[in-house]
Amino acid sequence: MQNLILASSSPRRKELLENLQLTFEVSSSDVDESFDPALTPGEIVMELSRRKARAVSKDNAASFVIGADTVVVLDGTVLGKPLDKADAFTMLKALSGKEHSVYTGVSIIAQGKEKTFNVKTNVVFWELSDEEIHAYIHTGEPFDKAGSYGIQGFGSVLVKEIKGDYFSIVGLPVSRTVRELRNAGFYFPG
Numbered sequence: 001m002q003n004l005i006l007a008s009s010s011p012r013r014k015e016l017l018e019n020l021q022l023t024f025e026v027s028s029s030d031v032d033e034s035f036d037p038a039l040t041p042g043e044i045v046m047e048l049s050r051r052k053a054r055a056v057s058k059d060n061a062a063s064f065v066i067g068a069d070t071v072v073v074l075d076g077t078v079l080g081k082p083l084d085k086a087d088a089f090t091m092l093k094a095l096s097g098k099e100h101s102v103y104t105g106v107s108i109i110a111q112g113k114e115k116t117f118n119v120k121t122n123v124v125f126w127e128l129s130d131e132e133i134h135a136y137i138h139t140g141e142p143f144d145k146a147g148s149y150g151i152q153g154f155g156s157v158l159v160k161e162i163k164g165d166y167f168s169i170v171g172l173p174v175s176r177t178v179r180e181l182r183n184a185g186f187y188f189p190g
């Protein structure tokens with residue numbers, strides 16, 4: 001019997017895996033999310049996803065463990081989650097009318113083997129008025145999300161174009177993840 005664990009506290013990642021009707025547990029641990037600023041965004045999300053997966057895998061060596069991490073990158077600057085309303089406003093104002101990249105790293109640990117990859121998706125925002133930004137912040141949606149927006153919610157209205165994998169922006173590149181799980185020996189019926 002194969003055991004799958006999602007090493008994440010993100011309700012969005014849980015929902016994306018649930019869509020596949022997979023049976024899995026959720027187990028997250030507080031890992032240090034600081035990173036070396038000299039790393040590229042792809043390296044950062046891979047490093048953090050690896051830390052999250054390893055923290056859970058160490059006590060669950062027989063399971064398939066998935067860790068993930070998402071950041072938004074605008075003109076070379078890495079944007080994580082906003083600290084407060086003012087920080088969210090600064091991020092959304094900076095993203096307005098521009099194209100940015102969303103990087104999601106995924107780490108799969110299974111039977112002592114580790115596979116880590118990252119997926120980059122570009123997103124173009126409409127020009128946003130200050131009123132629109134304030135109204136969006138008022139929804140409360142930005143606060144637990146990289147770049148201060150959620151494309152799956154009210155944030156969808158801010159987005160003009162997506163170039164790449166929608167699911168990766170939400171926090172888990174589902175198809176690549178399942179393909180890598182299969183490569184690691186996981187049986188996926190779909």
Ligand SMILES: Cc1cn([C@H]2C[C@H](O)[C@@H](COP(=O)(O)OP(=O)(O)OP(=O)(O)O)O2)c(=O)[nH]c1=O
Pocket residue numbers: 007008009010011012013028052068069070071072081102144145146147149150151152155169170171
């Ligand atoms: C850009 C974007 C990010 N996000 C979310 C995905 C992630 O949950 C979050 C980025 O933070 P992460 O640190 O990647 O994840 P997390 O803290 O939510 O969960 P954990 O570390 O336990 O796995 O931003 C959206 O939900 N929608 C979006 O459009």
